[in-house]
Amino acid sequence: MTNISYSSVARKKRIVRASLLIAIIIIGGIFWFSSSPQAELTPQKSNTLSISGPWEISSLDPAKQGYILTRMQVIETLLNVSDTGEIIPGLATKWQVSDDGLNWLFTLRENVQFQDGTSMDTQSVLKSLHFAMQKHGTLSKAEIETIDTVGEHQIRIQLAQPYIAFTALLTNYSTAILSSASYAENGDIVALYGTGPYQIEQFSPPHKLVVKHYEHYWGKKGQIPFASYLTGHRAESRILQAKSGEADIVFTLDPSMIGQLDGGENVTVHSNLIPRTLFVKLNSQHPYLKEVQARQALSMAINRSSIANNVLHSPGSQTTQLLPKSMSKWYIQDLPSDEFNLSQAKALLSQLGWKSNDNGVLTRDGKPFELTLITYADRPELTTVATAIQAQWAKLGVTLKINVTNSSMIPAGHSDGSLEVALIARNFGFIADPLPIMSSDFSNGGGDWGTMNWHNPVVDNAMSELLQTSDAAQSRLLSQKVALAIHNDYPVLPISSYSQHTSVNSRVQNFHFDPFERSYFINQMEIN
Numbered sequence: 001m002t003n004i005s006y007s008s009v010a011r012k013k014r015i016v017r018a019s020l021l022i023a024i025i026i027i028g029g030i031f032w033f034s035s036s037p038q039a040e041l042t043p044q045k046s047n048t049l050s051i052s053g054p055w056e057i058s059s060l061d062p063a064k065q066g067y068i069l070t071r072m073q074v075i076e077t078l079l080n081v082s083d084t085g086e087i088i089p090g091l092a093t094k095w096q097v098s099d100d101g102l103n104w105l106f107t108l109r110e111n112v113q114f115q116d117g118t119s120m121d122t123q124s125v126l127k128s129l130h131f132a133m134q135k136h137g138t139l140s141k142a143e144i145e146t147i148d149t150v151g152e153h154q155i156r157i158q159l160a161q162p163y164i165a166f167t168a169l170l171t172n173y174s175t176a177i178l179s180s181a182s183y184a185e186n187g188d189i190v191a192l193y194g195t196g197p198y199q200i201e202q203f204s205p206p207h208k209l210v211v212k213h214y215e216h217y218w219g220k221k222g223q224i225p226f227a228s229y230l231t232g233h234r235a236e237s238r239i240l241q242a243k244s245g246e247a248d249i250v251f252t253l254d255p256s257m258i259g260q261l262d263g264g265e266n267v268t269v270h271s272n273l274i275p276r277t278l279f280v281k282l283n284s285q286h287p288y289l290k291e292v293q294a295r296q297a298l299s300m301a302i303n304r305s306s307i308a309n310n311v312l313h314s315p316g317s318q319t320t321q322l323l324p325k326s327m328s329k330w331y332i333q334d335l336p337s338d339e340f341n342l343s344q345a346k347a348l349l350s351q352l353g354w355k356s357n358d359n360g361v362l363t364r365d366g367k368p369f370e371l372t373l374i375t376y377a378d379r380p381e382l383t384t385v386a387t388a389i390q391a392q393w394a395k396l397g398v399t400l401k402i403n404v405t406n407s408s409m410i411p412a413g414h415s416d417g418s419l420e421v422a423l424i425a426r427n428f429g430f431i432a433d434p435l436p437i438m439s440s441d442f443s444n445g446g447g448d449w450g451t452m453n454w455h456n457p458v459v460d461n462a463m464s465e466l467l468q469t470s471d472a473a474q475s476r477l478l479s480q481k482v483a484l485a486i487h488n489d490y491p492v493l494p495i496s497s498y499s500q501h502t503s504v505n506s507r508v509q510n511f512h513f514d515p516f517e518r519s520y521f522i523n524q525m526e527i528n
Contacts, residue, residue, distance in 0.1 A: 041225055043201065043210055048226040049508065049527055051520060052238050052247035054378045056206035056231050060192045063135035066173030071520045072211050072229055073222075074115075075176035075194035078106060078125075079167055081432040081516050085326075087167045091120065091177050091195060101162030101470065108153045112218045114179035115199040116191075122149040128177045129157075131187040137174025141436045142166050162468045164475075168433035171518070197222045197523040207231040213523075222523035235380035242267055242503035248527065249508065249520070253501040254380040255313040266506045271314075272513045275429035276498035277322055278385065280373075281410070281422040284491050285453035288369055289420075293348045295490035300345035301396040302389060304338040308496050311388050312381055317496045321487060323428055324497045329479045330434060335487060345396055354397070362397035370399040375423040376407035385495065386423045411448035424449060425498060429516040435479075439463045442486060454491035458482075 041047065057068045062075055069075045078092040092106040112120040129147050133139050143160035150156045159166065169175065179193035192200050197217040202210035209229040213222035230247065232238040235254035241247035242261060253269070261267050282289050282298075289295055304318035318338050323330040354362040354369060362369040373389070375382045383404055390400040400421070413419030426441075426449055428434045441450025443463040462478045462485075469475055486492070504511045509526045 043212075043226040043228065047224070048210075048228055049224045049249070049522060049525065050247045051227060051229045051249045051251070052232045052241050053229065053251040054231065054233060054235075054238070054380075056233075057203075057209055057229070058206040059189075060200070060203060061135075061189045062176040062178070063132065063137045063174045066176055067517070068209065068229060069192070069194070070173045070176065070196075070518050072209060072227060073196040073198045073519060073522050074192065074200060074211055075173065075178065076196050077171055077173065077175050078108075078177065079170045081171050081429075081518060083515055085429075085432055085516070087171065087432055090171070091125075092170075095167065097166075101164065101468070102159050104157045104159070104166060105150065106155050106157070108155065109218065110153060112195050113216045114181075114193045114195055115214050116179050116181050116193040117216075118179050118181070118193075120177065120179075120195060122153070122155055124180050125155055125177050127180055127183065129155075129175065131183060132175050134187055135174070138169040138172040138431060138436060139175060141440060142169060162470075164467060164470055165431075165433040165435040168431045169436060171432045172430070173518075198227060201226065211522075217523075220523050223526050224522060227520075227522045233377065242505075245505055248505040249511070250503045251500070252379060253503060255499075255501060256311075256381075256384065258313070258501055261503060267503050268506070270502045270504060270511070270513055271499050272502070272515060273324065273326070274427070274498055274500050274515050274517065275324055275327060275434070276425055276427045276500075277319070277324070277494055278382070278423070278425045278496045278498060279322065280389070280493040280495065281419070281424055281450070281452060282491060282493065283417075283420050283452045285417075286371075286420055288371065291352055292489055293352055295493070297345040297348040297396070298393065298398070299490050299493045300339055300341045300348070301393055301398070302493065302495065303340045303392055304495055305340070306392075307385055307388050311384050312496055312499075314496065314499050317499060319494050319497050321483065322492070322494050323434060323483070327428070327434055329476050330438070330483050332480060332483055332487070342395060349396070356397050360394075360397055361399060368399060369397060370401070371420045372401045372403060373421040373423055374403045374405055374409055374413065374419065376410070377404055378407055379425050382423050382425060389423070389495075414446075414448050414452050417453075419452060426450075427517065432516065435466060438482065439467060442482070442491075446491070451486075451491040454489070456485055456489060456491075458485045 057065050059065050077090050080088045080090040082088050091109050093109050095106045097104050126147055142163040145160050146158045148156055182189055182191055182193050184190045197214055198211035199214045201212040212226050238250050239257045239260055242250040258269055261269055282295055308318040309315050320335060320339055321331060325331050353364045357363050373386055375386050386402050390402055393400050410422045428437055431437055441447045443460045446452050446454050459482050462481045466478045507528050510524050512521045512524055
């Protein structure tokens with residue numbers, strides 16, 4: 001029989017209690033540390049996909065700058081667009097239209113959760129669309145009479161008159177569906193809760209946006225914890241970001257600088273054709289530009305092939321048409337891609353009374369042929385192309401002043417009538433079907449980013465019929481008629497189809513370029 005003294009037992013009990021206390025403290029400490037803010041995952045180089053582009057972001061309102069929010073996959077729309085331009089399901093899984101083209105029925109995707117934890121239902125969809133109708137955006141292009149619910153998972157939109165391209169409008173970022181908590185009573189955005197695979201983590205306008213993956217996303221969840229977007233205005237800055245690895249993906253590289261990335265083992269440059277066209281916008285009521293022959297002469301004095309080869313470094317991209325071959329309905333096969341003919345251009349202006357003075361400048365009624373062109377620096381190639389046009393028109397005898405300013409000055413100048421000439425890179429893939437853009441930009445006097453003070457009854461009538469016809473053959477015939485009328489009347493002067501140049505760091509896998517520039521597909525990528 002073993003004798004154990006009381007003091008020995010007590011001592012062992014004290015040791016056990018002390019051990020338990022220490023264990024409790026350690027476990028509690030671990031629990032406290034893991035639940036404390038200091039232990040939360042924060043954006044770092046290792047867990048963040050860094051993206052750079054030239055576009056500022058100063059608002060979280062989809063109607064204003066939703067293009068960044070869809071690209072960063074924070075917000076989504078009822079319908080999406082495939083790489084080939086087809087309308088495909090988004091937050092709506094299917095849709096149908098009545099025989100008269102007036103009633104559209106959309107079935108909503110079930111089990112979709114907003115980033116504030118609430119569920120997407122018919123009421124939240126209706127609220128988003130009602131506010132979208134009140135703001136500047138694509139829904140204003142269709143005459144919507146009512147939007148209401150049909151059962152638990154369907155909404156119905158009734159139009160005053162048929163609009164064949166209506167589904168394309170619902171792919172635009174301005175029609176994004178947000179949680180009801182995102183809005184103030186007047187429709188202003190007070191917070192941003194979308195349905196995308198990434199949610200807002202940091203918003204530092206106008207230069208920085210950080211998003212983090214949303215774990216309750218209804219579709220393919222993002223594998224990258226964070227993604228950042230940083231505005232890089234200067235092309236030189238963006239190329240340095242690509243070379244140094246500061247940015248993983250850099251969009252809109254200056255073609256003349258791409259050679260600086262040659263030989264780099266860590267960077268690949270992707271060049272993708274997109275439905276964007278670089279063209280000159282003319283004020284057709286300007287005293288020097290109101291005659292078709294004058295506008296034609298300016299077009300013929302532009303050496304598009306030289307600009308494509310030597311300025312844009314994109315041989316074969318020159319064009320005299322607004323829309324690319326990929327949009328075949330609007331593309332006329334037998335037109336030349338370049339119509340450079342300086343002697344004929346001079347002859348046309350001579351017929352209009354323009355004569356060359358001793359300095360080689362054209363004058364009429366004692367006034368020189370002088371114009372001011374405005375363009376913007378967001379797309380670096382615009383400035384160099386403007387300079388090339390300036391030199392080419394100088395050979396014609398036309399003096400061109402260049403004003404590089406904010407892109408907002410183009411619609412402002414259009415509105416107040418002060419704009420004379422502008423150089424634009426217009427995205428015709430802004431909406432899946434180019435018809436709504438063509439209608440607003442080129443019919444009934446034109447629009448901010450299209451024709452200015454130009455009226456053509458053939459175009460107006462054809463556009464009106466196009467918006468209502470569902471007959472494919474008739475639609476193609478009318479589209480060709482519009483394209484030819486614009487080409488022959490020279491209210492705008494197309495220069496080049498557009499290639500988007502993007503650098504991608506080797507640590508990024510599964511990069512995919514969206515030709516319609518709606519998404520960066522962050523949730524499909526991985527980083528190492």
